[in-house]
Amino acid sequence: MTEKLIEKLNAKVPSALKDHSEFRGDTTLFINAEHVRDVASFLKDDEDTQYDLLVDIYGTDRLKLGQSSPRFAVNYELYSISKNKFVRLIVDLVDPARNGNGGSGKFGEPLPKVASVTDIWPTANWLERETYDLMGIEFENHPWLQRIMMPDNWVGHPLRKDYPLGGEPVYFEKDRNNPRFAHLGKQIMAGPSFETELPEEMDTDGHMVLNLGPHHPATHGVLRLATELDGEKVVRVTPELGYLHSGFEKTGENKRYEKFIPYCDRMDYVSPMNNNLAYVMAVEKLMDVEIPEHVQYVRVILCELQRIASHMIWLGTHAMDVGGTPHAAPLYCFMMRERILDIFEMVCGARMTTSYFSVGGLRWPLPGAFMDAVRAFLKEFSGYYHDYHVMLTKNPLWLSRLKGIGILKAEEAIALGITGPLLRAAGVPLDLRKVRPYCVYDQLDFEVPTSTEADSYARYTVRMEELQQSMRIIEQAMNQIKPGPYRTADRKVALPPRHEISTSMESLIHHFKLVTEGYRPPEGQVYFIGENPKGWLGFGLISDGTANPYRLRVRGPSFVNLQATNTMARGGFISDLITIIGSIDIVLGEVDR
Amino acid sequence: MGVAVGAPQGGALGGTQAHAKDGSAGFALAKLEELVNWGRANSVWPLTFGLACCAIEQISAAASRFDIARFGSEVFRASPRQADLLIVSGRVSNKMAPVIKRIYDQMSDPKWVVAMGDCASCGGPFNNYAIIQGVDKMLPVDVYVPGCPPRPEALFYALEKLREKIKAEEKLGVRE
Numbered sequence: 029m030t031e032k033l034i035e036k037l038n039a040k041v042p043s044a045l046k047d048h049s050e051f052r053g054d055t056t057l058f059i060n061a062e063h064v065r066d067v068a069s070f071l072k073d074d075e076d077t078q079y080d081l082l083v084d085i086y087g088t089d090r091l092k093l094g095q096s097s098p099r100f101a102v103n104y105e106l107y108s109i110s111k112n113k114f115v116r117l118i119v120d121l122v123d124p125a126r127n128g129n130g131g132s133g134k135f136g137e138p139l140p141k142v143a144s145v146t147d148i149w150p151t152a153n154w155l156e157r158e159t160y161d162l163m164g165i166e167f168e169n170h171p172w173l174q175r176i177m178m179p180d181n182w183v184g185h186p187l188r189k190d191y192p193l194g195g196e197p198v199y200f201e202k203d204r205n206n207p208r209f210a211h212l213g214k215q216i217m218a219g220p221s222f223e224t225e226l227p228e229e230m231d232t233d234g235h236m237v238l239n240l241g242p243h244h245p246a247t248h249g250v251l252r253l254a255t256e257l258d259g260e261k262v263v264r265v266t267p268e269l270g271y272l273h274s275g276f277e278k279t280g281e282n283k284r285y286e287k288f289i290p291y292c293d294r295m296d297y298v299s300p301m302n303n304n305l306a307y308v309m310a311v312e313k314l315m316d317v318e319i320p321e322h323v324q325y326v327r328v329i330l331c332e333l334q335r336i337a338s339h340m341i342w343l344g345t346h347a348m349d350v351g352g353t354p355h356a357a358p359l360y361c362f363m364m365r366e367r368i369l370d371i372f373e374m375v376c377g378a379r380m381t382t383s384y385f386s387v388g389g390l391r392w393p394l395p396g397a398f399m400d401a402v403r404a405f406l407k408e409f410s411g412y413y414h415d416y417h418v419m420l421t422k423n424p425l426w427l428s429r430l431k432g433i434g435i436l437k438a439e440e441a442i443a444l445g446i447t448g449p450l451l452r453a454a455g456v457p458l459d460l461r462k463v464r465p466y467c468v469y470d471q472l473d474f475e476v477p478t479s480t481e482a483d484s485y486a487r488y489t490v491r492m493e494e495l496q497q498s499m500r501i502i503e504q505a506m507n508q509i510k511p512g513p514y515r516t517a518d519r520k521v522a523l524p525p526r527h528e529i530s531t532s533m534e535s536l537i538h539h540f541k542l543v544t545e546g547y548r549p550p551e552g553q554v555y556f557i558g559e560n561p562k563g564w565l566g567f568g569l570i571s572d573g574t575a576n577p578y579r580l581r582v583r584g585p586s587f588v589n590l591q592a593t594n595t596m597a598r599g600g601f602i603s604d605l606i607t608i609i610g611s612i613d614i615v616l617g618e619v620d621r
Numbered sequence: 622m623g624v625a626v627g628a629p630q631g632g633a634l635g636g637t638q639a640h641a642k643d644g645s646a647g648f649a650l651a652k653l654e655e656l657v658n659w660g661r662a663n664s665v666w667p668l669t670f671g672l673a674c675c676a677i678e679q680i681s682a683a684a685s686r687f688d689i690a691r692f693g694s695e696v697f698r699a700s701p702r703q704a705d706l707l708i709v710s711g712r713v714s715n716k717m718a719p720v721i722k723r724i725y726d727q728m729s730d731p732k733w734v735v736a737m738g739d740c741a742s743c744g745g746p747f748n749n750y751a752i753i754q755g756v757d758k759m760l761p762v763d764v765y766v767p768g769c770p771p772r773p774e775a776l777f778y779a780l781e782k783l784r785e786k787i788k789a790e791e792k793l794g795v796r797e
């Protein structure tokens with residue numbers, strides 16, 4: 029496949045391809061910067077490739093890699109739905125500041141440039157803005173290249189390697205008389221307001237611009253929607269993000285691989301198990317670790333429980349926003365979520381921030397009462413599941429507020445890089461658990477629910493059906509699971525069991541090394557995607573052979589899906605905007621990362 | 622100093638009762654300060670405001686299992702003008718800081734702030750360029766709740782602490 033692709037690419041766009049590589053099943057093509065648009069069009073349109081889904085764009089700063097290659101590069105992760113294939117493009121950029129003053133990314137300094145691909149894959153719009161904001165790479169001919177995460181008046185590009193992590197020093201003792209600590213606990217910030225820019229094409233004179241958020245109960249967090257209105261009709265919606273930007277990627281690059289796992293919980297904080305899974309599987313892919321079957325089953329069970337819990341939050345808050353059943357639905361939904369949280373608490377001690385999966389297995393074995401608890405939950409949940417249907421499915425209010433609202437057709441969705449239930453509600457049966465099964469999903473029998481209506485109600489029915497399928501998966505997994513080790517026997521990643529440490533010198537050394545230094549994956553670059561409740565959660569890792577990831581990239585499904593708001597809300601009523609935001613199912617922690 | 626609140630009959634605060642003819646006082650005396658504090662402490666209305674993961678635990682606290690109504694705080698208000706309590710439930714980014722400051726300024730006095738979780742208290746796990754290391758750098762915080770996220774019970778404990786604080790307030794809580 030790769031040979032054919034390369035042959036054809038060389039014929040179509042000569043001298044574009046510099047090199048190519050294979051690592052852990054990922055194909056990477058290195059492209060010359062001036063040909064990036066030709067290659068992109070070719071990959072998207074050629075009938076043998078059809079890379080129609082742009083999964084991710086992220087920049088790399090090679091400053092500390094000690095390579096002779098240019099400092100900046102842009103990575104494009106592509107997926108072909110019809111061919112079920114991934115490919116990565118890496119484009120080296122010419123660095124304008126190379127001979128200048130070091131390129132610290134201050135305003136006015138020339139930035140490295142590359143052509144924008146927004147007209148080929150519209151989803152590139154926000155991804156390129158993010159890369160510009162955080163990495164300082166300019167995308168030529170981008171429709172509106174503005175900061176997206178950081179405030180407009182911010183100086184510098186945080187993900188660059190010469191930009192410090194920031195924060196405050198942490199003192200482990202506090203001497204009250206030491207003037208060094210005088211600032212602690214003082215109110216030192218004025219918190220000045222600043223203007224944020226609106227897109228130029230917004231008609232602020234002829235139309236009314238209404239700000240929804242960042243403090244608004246129906247935006248599910250701190251999201252601001254600048255909405256241009258003509259009467260009650262929505263002309264244009266411009267989401268403004270970054271109010272919860274927490275620097276996950278930069279933090280991850282300053283931690284050991286294992287230590288980023290607790291951070292994953294805090295990204296999409298209503299589905300921490302799924303986040304953990306995607307991250308540990310990315311590291312496992314990088315290190316090529318074999319995982320025992322028992323662990324795979326446990327992971328599947330917990331992730332599907334988490335999917336139910338996540339959908340419960342979506343259903344509860346969505347029903348509350350839309351107002352079909354003012355307060356009953358959220359209370360019913362949260363009740364069932366509490367049951368799942370109880371199971372999680374039993375498993376790992378925490379309700380929400382679980383961090384239960386570790387690279388190479390689980391953090392500790394399952395408690396004995398786990399199976400019974402899950403069985404009891406399934407039994408109880410199927411009763412409640414029926415109640416949700418009774419409450420909502422034929423509720424006239426619910427129907428009139430969801431049917432035909434926020435239509436997102438399959439072609440539009442694919443162009444915008446939408447994944448998860450949103451895409452499936454548009455009729456595309458794309459579910460990674462099915463098309464590229466990981467863990468033991470290939471040994472479990474389940475369906476991928478789809479709908480052709482592509483409206484908010486279709487998203488509701490798809491998610492409701494997914495709840496049913498998750499129950500099916502859990503039941504089967506519970507029947508098939510066999511006892512076994514809870515982590516791999518590979519001592520390079522997993523700690524040896526306690527009793528071995530006191531009897532075997534080798535185990536003691538492994539233990540010491542792992543705890544004090546962590547593991548060192550081989551040099552390379554991988555990208556792993558997990559099918560999260562909200563869509564594809566992608567983790568990109570670039571390793572330079574040390575114990576910290578050199579580059580850690582997170583592709584949040586909510587971030588990409590949120591970009592469809594404008595497409596869905598245009599031409600509708602302002603009140604439908606609330607339905608639409610609810611039906612996308614976003615979590616701001618993951619949008620802003 | 623203050624007279625015990627609660628009349629012998631019916632326990633009503635103040636006021637006489639028409640049917641009371643046994644000679645005992647049909648009213649109770651209290652310092653105005655205490656009365657006001659008593660009223661305020663038992664109806665702390667929080668702002669509907671969530672930032673990050675801790676906000677989900679805040680919602681759980683309001684849902685049926687934990688039921689914040691037991692503490693008189695179930696009336697979440699969406700407008701800062703009607704709220705007494707700002708629960709800063711999550712990490713405060715540089716971009717969000719001015720917004721929170723403005724929301725706080727819009728709340729009418731008397732007002733209180735609970736920093737829920739490690740992030741709001743001190744930056745938590747996010748010691749980096751994006752996050753402000755504790756919301757107390759911009760707002761006066763009354764109660765800090767440790768935890769990442771704190772359980773709903775911990776939030777209730779904070780609420781109890783806040784009520785103790787309100788009940789002990791002097792000069793009707795007017796701040797210079």
Ligand code: SF4
Binds near residue numbers: 676712738745746
């Ligand atoms: S304290 Fe922990 S749970 Fe709360 S917002 Fe911060 S990271 Fe999230």
